[in-house]
Amino acid sequence: xxxxxxxxxxxxxxxxxxxxxxxxxxxxxxxxxxxxxxxxxxxxxxxxxxxxxxxxxxxxxxxxxxxxxxxxxxxxxxxxxxxxxxxxxxxxxxxxxxxxxxxxxxxxxxxxxxxxxxxxxxxxxxxxxxxxxxxxxxxxxxxxxxxxxxxxxxxxxxxxxxxxxxxxxxxxxxxxxxxxxxxxxxxxxxxxxxxxxxxxxxxxxxxxxxxxxxxxxxxxxxxxxxxxxxxxxxxxxxxxxxxxxxxxxxxxxxxxxxxxxxxxxxxxxxxxxxxxxxxxxxxxxxx
Numbered sequence: 219x220x221x222x223x224x225x226x227x228x229x230x231x232x233x234x235x236x237x238x239x240x241x242x243x244x245x246x247x248x249x250x251x252x253x254x255x256x257x258x259x260x261x262x263x264x265x266x267x268x269x270x271x272x273x274x275x276x277x278x279x280x281x282x283x284x285x286x287x288x289x290x291x292x293x294x295x296x297x298x299x300x301x302x303x304x305x306x307x308x309x310x311x312x313x314x315x316x317x318x319x320x321x322x323x324x325x326x327x328x329x330x331x332x333x334x335x336x337x338x339x340x341x342x343x344x345x346x347x348x349x350x351x352x353x354x355x356x357x358x359x360x361x362x363x364x365x366x367x368x369x370x371x372x373x374x375x376x377x378x379x380x381x382x383x384x385x386x387x388x389x390x391x392x393x394x395x396x397x398x399x400x401x402x403x404x405x406x407x408x409x410x411x412x413x414x415x416x417x418x419x420x421x422x423x424x425x426x427x428x429x430x431x432x433x434x435x436x437x438x439x440x441x442x443x444x445x446x447x448x449x450x451x452x453x454x455x456x457x458x459x460x461x462x463x464x465x466x467x468x469x470x471x472x473x474x475x476x477x478x479x480x481x482x483x484x485x486x487x488x489x490x491x492x493x494x495x496x497x498x499x500x501x502x503x504x505x
Contacts, residue, residue, distance in 0.1 A: 219472065221433055222400045223355030224331035226273075226311045228332075233490035236483060237273040237313065237475040238266035238316075239439065240304075242296045243280045247397065260303045267308045268407040268484040273332070274308070276301055277315030281336055281410070283369040293321050297475065298328050305329025313357065317346035326352045331405075338388045350396035357403045357435055358388045359371055362411025377416040378423045381406050385430055386429070388475060403473065405435040408462075409443060420449060421462060424469035433472035440464035456481060464489040486491055 221228040228235065240263045242256075261381065263274050269281045278296030279288040288296075294317065301312055314325035314334035319342045326348070332355035339346050339358065349356045360381045362372045374380050385404050392402055404427060406420045417438075427434055436445070444458035445451065456478055463474050463482055468488035476482045 219402060219431070219433060221355055221403065222248040222353075222398065223311055223354050224326070227356075228311070232494070233486050234471050235272035235473050236270060236479055236486060237275050237435070238263070238269075238271035238438075238479045239475060240266070240274055240276045240300070241280070242276065242278045242300050246498050247331055256299045256303065260307060261308065263300070263304045264307050266479045268502040271310060271479045273311045273313060273473070274304065275313040275315050275334055276304065276330070277334075278321070279305055279316065281315075283485065290318055293318060294324055297321065298324050298395055299365060301325050301330050311355070313355070317341035317345070319348045322354075323348045323352075323357050326354055332357065335359065336407070338384065339376075339391055341359055346392060346395040346397060349392075349401075351400070353398075355401045355403060356392060356397055357405050357496060358385065358392065359405035359410065360384045360407040361437075370466060372411040372416065377412070377419050377441050378426050381420065382427060385427065388458045389432075397433070403433045403435050404430060407443040408438050412443070414446045417441075422442050423463055423468065424466060424471060428470050431466055435473040435475060436466040436471040437461075437475035438466065439475065439482075460485045468493045 219230050240259055242259050266274060276297055278293040297314060305312055311332055313328040313334045314320050314322060314330040315334045319334055319339045322345060333349050334357040335345055336359045338360060393399060408417050408420060439459050440452050440455040444455045448458050463485050466474060467486055474482060474486055
């Protein structure tokens, strides 16, 4: 499987790719304020690549539950200097985490090659055209509601079936508006308008989405559902994250979005080695 994103061509091989998180925000749930200044954010991004990040996701608007929206001008002020500097410092693909077409366009001009849209092209009708015209990669993420409302009693009949239906619809929209299938990534949106049971179902049945033939991105890093299970605060959820990451790899995730690259690189490598042997054995049994 291959992903095309502007001049980048990523082909999956021995293990899923690791996407490092660079939040240029004062209020993200785990690292809000830590990388808010441009020079600090750039240094953090470079360090993530040195630790093994294959991609970087840079965002200037928090999407934690209840987070207030950020004005376009402020989001541009936060992220564009960082993307400009990071693009000169590293060679890995950069993703901009935004739902605003104007921010996406400026970020792509500054050196980003992927747009990570948590609204799945529902937030800004101009977004799909920006992505198509730039030949950029596109992450289509599922979210019930908005960051301001998504955790107010979310409800599903069958969360996996409903997310699959969402993927089918959003893929059609993107393709009809000129985004090539080879440029699309799918993200079930762990923690975005989901109860604990929904998150567990999505992780357990992640392989149900392989039928779409596109890379699956999973982002469980330090999220609240891990705290519900373990009773631990966000700063102590590294091992819970590792468990979710290992399962996601076994179930077919192609990109793992995490804060802790150095630790999760080992988790992904070991889980991939085990899963690869199992999948090879199953193919041989059914040959």
